[in-house]
Amino acid sequence: FGAQPPAANDPMWGYFTAIAGQDGEIDAEELQRCLTQSGFTGSYSPFSMETCRIMIAMLDRDFTGKMGFSEFKELFTALNGWKQNFMMFDQDRSGTVEPHEMSQAITAMGYRVSPQALNAIIKRYNKGGRIFFDDYVACCVKLRALTENFRRRDTMHQGSVTFQYDDFILCTMAI
Amino acid sequence: FGAQPPAANDPMWGYFTAIAGQDGEIDAEELQRCLTQSGFTGSYSPFSMETCRIMIAMLDRDFTGKMGFSEFKELFTALNGWKQNFMMFDQDRSGTVEPHEMSQAITAMGYRVSPQALNAIIKRYNKGGRIFFDDYVACCVKLRALTENFRRRDTMHQGSVTFQYDDFILCTMAI
Ligand SMILES: [Ca+2]
Numbered sequence: 136f137g138a139q140p141p142a143a144n145d146p147m148w149g150y151f152t153a154i155a156g157q158d159g160e161i162d163a164e165e166l167q168r169c170l171t172q173s174g175f176t177g178s179y180s181p182f183s184m185e186t187c188r189i190m191i192a193m194l195d196r197d198f199t200g201k202m203g204f205s206e207f208k209e210l211f212t213a214l215n216g217w218k219q220n221f222m223m224f225d226q227d228r229s230g231t232v233e234p235h236e237m238s239q240a241i242t243a244m245g246y247r248v249s250p251q252a253l254n255a256i257i258k259r260y261n262k263g264g265r266i267f268f269d270d271y272v273a274c275c276v277k278l279r280a281l282t283e284n285f286r287r288r289d290t291m292h293q294g295s296v297t298f299q300y301d302d303f304i305l306c307t308m309a310i
Numbered sequence: 311f312g313a314q315p316p317a318a319n320d321p322m323w324g325y326f327t328a329i330a331g332q333d334g335e336i337d338a339e340e341l342q343r344c345l346t347q348s349g350f351t352g353s354y355s356p357f358s359m360e361t362c363r364i365m366i367a368m369l370d371r372d373f374t375g376k377m378g379f380s381e382f383k384e385l386f387t388a389l390n391g392w393k394q395n396f397m398m399f400d401q402d403r404s405g406t407v408e409p410h411e412m413s414q415a416i417t418a419m420g421y422r423v424s425p426q427a428l429n430a431i432i433k434r435y436n437k438g439g440r441i442f443f444d445d446y447v448a449c450c451v452k453l454r455a456l457t458e459n460f461r462r463r464d465t466m467h468q469g470s471v472t473f474q475y476d477d478f479i480l481c482t483m484a485i
């Protein structure tokens with residue numbers, strides 16, 4: 136007897152509560168610690184605080200700056216996918232991929248972006264002409280969040296959205 | 311005789327060429343080195359590479375990832391303004407300002423953003439409830455660049471812009 140929380144049977148629940156601490160939610164510092172300690176990034180450099188902050192922002196639809204259990208699981212699913220993609224291109228495990236591989240990856244994920252936009256993205260996320268895992272994930276997080284924000288407003292599926300200034304700032308500054 | 315470059319009489323020209331090196335333009339690494347060595351951040355922590363990259367992106371309208379002389383001067387003017395604003399609020403020189411001071415600063419700069427958008431911005435840029443100089447500048451850079459991108463498209467000054475998906479990604483992902 137005594138009602139269990141709905142997630143109690145989920146194998147990740149114990150892990151989540153241990154990371155989340157007293158407030159029951161995960162903030163950027165807790166996320167960075169957990170992703171570093173769990174060895175998620177493997178031989179790659181740990182995620183920067185900056186990337187952890189936008190991981191939270193991507194799923195934080197009520198702007199609390201923290202993540203609940205369902206968001207946490209959603210994030211892990213996304214991260215696993217991006218890691219697999221990255222490792223497929225980084226076959227020598229150097230920790231970086233080439234600009235043209237990044238373009239291929241973005242296109243393979245189903246984003247329809249012009250060569251000009253791809254070029255701008257690569258200019259933004261490369262270091263010395265190569266893209267590191269942390270920046271790759273930051274780029275994927277941002278692209279996913281911005282695309283979701285756009286689609287949620289493109290209710291007629293026309294590929295265009297009319298933004299008021301304040302709404303434009305709200306859905307681009309937080310990411 | 312021999313034509314001088316138009317900037318040769320400018321006192322900042324020699325400084326610029328020394329930083330820019332052989333290619334005659336400043337990239338993010340060069341900018342970070344120059345802002346650190348010149349002591350621009352004073353007693354505050356040096357700018358992160360992340361912030362330097364968006365400083366370049368803010369002015370990099372042709373997406374080369376580098377800055378010419380006129381952009382360099384434009385950036386310095388903007389940085390000086392933001393530093394003055396920040397120091398006005400950070401009177402005890404702790405290197406941080408409070409969330410409500412950040413809201414005041416954004417409003418004082420002339421941006422018209424709702425309390426909800428201000429809240430989202432502060433959630434994104436605070437660390438432990440306070441805003442550090444580096445994050446403050448990153449926020450100002452982003453807000454300025456996004457606002458300029460928006461205004462350039464709002465040719466009728468109606469406060470609303472219809473974005474195609476690709477253009478939306480182009481003008482938000484690079485920042
Ligand atoms: Ca917590």
Ligand SMILES: [Ca+2]
Pocket residue numbers: 224225226227228229230231232
């Ligand atoms: Ca590689």
Ligand SMILES: [Ca+2]
Pocket residue numbers: 329330331332333334335336337340
């Ligand atoms: Ca250079």
